[in-house]
Amino acid sequence: MEWSDQPIGRRVAYWRQRRGMSQQVFADAIGKSKSWVDKVERGVRRLDKFSVLNEIADALAIDTQQLMGRDVQRRTDAVSCIDQVEVDSIRASLERYERLGKYLGAAPIPATPTPELKKAVAHAWYAYEKANYPVLARTLIDLLRAAPVAEEQAGTSEARAEAAALLTQVYQIASTLLRKLGEPQLSWLAADRAIGAAQRCDDPLLIGIATTRVANALRSLGRFEAALDLNVQVAHGMMSEIGSTAKSDPEAMSVYGALLLQGAMAAALTGDAATTRDLLRAASSAAQLVGDGKNYYWTSFGPTNVELHRAAAFVELGEGRQAIQVHERIPRSALDALVPERRAHHYLDLARACTQVGRLEQAGEALVTADQVAPNEIRCRPLAHDILADLLRRDTGPGSPSVRHLAETMGIAA
Structure with missing residues (x-):
């Protein structure tokens, strides 16, 4: 059943639970009894007064139209996104x-x-x-x-x-x-x-993986060189602390490789192709010692993930054609073995690469694939909205039905 077809009582229950409110707390917020709330949510009592709907919506911090199944900003397919x-x-x-x-x-x-x-x-x-x-x-x-x-x-x-x-x-x-x-x-x-x-x-490995989060945040703030220096210095410092046993420890190599990959992404954002290439080469060597199919310290680090970052780095360098070539040589079975977040993120990067070289139809296909793999990676991320909006702006043709449907679902006007 589509969200807009759900009884309004179920939508009230959904948003109440999403706000972490018990029936009693919610009832107190709107000046009703717990029994009244329970009957509304079970569909026993109807909600037919707009004034009551407004009070409920205010208590749940949503728009009244959204409560009624008619989201004024996005289609209700996207109701599960974080607000x-x-x-x-x-x-x-x-x-x-x-x-x-x-x-x-x-x-x-x-x-x-x-x-x-x-x-x-x-x-x-x-x-x-x-x-x-x-x-x-x-x-x-x-x-x-x-x-x-x-x-x-x-x-x-x-x-x-x-x-x-x-x-x-x-x-x-x-x-x-x-x-x-x-x-x-x-x-x-x-x-x-x-x-x-x-x-x-x-735990030096926890310190190492936490460093990648700091560096990624710095990248988001536009501090690319700071992110690069932090990743590289901590990577080498961590390996020095662990000592000669590090290369035989797949957990240590996973964290080390993750630091190098994030350093490569920061270098790409500075436009430093040589440093990007060097860091990716070092990360690839580490990945060969770890292999695919592992997820030590939640890194998903391995040869396939290195290739995903290689493609992403090419995108940041403005080399969309090379990014597409990297994607085309990744075995589909290896890509499918990664966690959904990694795969969907890669298809976002592929869409960006395709738009860089004017392959708009392929870019749309990549976005649709990403949505199939992990819908929230597309529907809940501002970056994905920007990519799709840019694609629609540049595509003067009718576009594929699947891309148009995705845009409509995400509330993006063609």
Whole structure:
């Protein structure tokens, strides 16, 4: 059943749950009883007064037309995308300092048991890799509150280190998601917190992978040279600290390779083709030691991912034709073995490469493929909206039906 065909009670329940409100809290917000809310959500009571609909929409922080299944900004196919309320909730979570609760007069927050916290963090990683960003956003709001408390209330140094390792992961996921959503300042804040937590758990590999989040945030802020220097220096410093055993450790090589890849992307953005090429060559050598099919430290690092970054680097250098050539030599089976987020992101890069060389039809096909692989990587990202809007602007022909449908779904006018 299409979203617009859903009973309005179900839409009320959806948005209430998405805002993290119980029926009682929601009922208090609109001056109704919990029983009234329950009957509305089950379809027993009708909502036929526009004034009541307005009150409900205000309490849920959405537009009344959106509540009625008629989103005034985007088609309701995109209803699952993260909205500003959820971004603001993540911002509020980052701005809170639960560690200082006793000084702020706040009520103590019970610590989440470590096994439960581990499961929640793993769930967040899986949601990220599947590009299920709406679920990830709501998970992060809770984790950003629970993880700092878990570290603060840990009883032993070993328990604190374990909690810090979980906390740095939470901040890393938050940073990456916020960067995708076009929030570079918040992304940088979360990444900076990730570095601090990684240092407290004294794991050089966690410090290394947290560094890539900081550098990516710097790239989003236009600080390309700073991002390049940070990735390269930490990569070499990390390998020096680990020592001679690093090259026989696939986890260490994965993090090292991830740092080199992000350094290559930063170099490409500065227009430094020679440094980009050198870093990609070094990353490729590391990838041969790791192989495909691994995902150490959530890097997806391996020979195929290096090729994806090679294509992306060519796009940033304005060499769309070479990026397409890289894509064409990647075995389809190897590409399909990567997590959905990586694959969809690559097809976004391919679409950009195709527009650079005037292959507009192929660019549209790449966007449609990306949407099939991971819809939220396309529908929820400002970058994807910009790429599709640019494609429609440049394509003076009728365009393919699938591209027109995608544009309509995303609320982009032809």
